[in-house]
Amino acid sequence: MAMSICVTCGTQFAEREGPPEECPICVDPRQYVGLSGQPGTYQEQHRVYGREGQACRRCRRSTVVRARYAGRSTFFCPRCQS
Secondary structure: OEEEEOOOOOOEEEEEOOOOOOOOOOOOOOOOEOOOOOEOOHHHHOOOOOOOOOEOOOOOOOEOEEEEEOOEEEEEOOOOOO
16 A cells, blocks of 8 residues: 555545545635636635725725735735724
């Protein structure tokens, strides 16, 4: 018996007679994006990321701001996250 590793996501499986037919991690629809580009749903949970200029989902009174720090972007609501 040998351990199997998914070539797409790198998940390591316990020792068994053969590799699984499909990787449960790769076929889980909640994953963001797989190697082959299959869609996921995790990004729907983002409250501010990538929503620059749009209304805050929490307070609905302010717009999401994008700021850059050390070459990276961060998004926040100036009313909720001051």
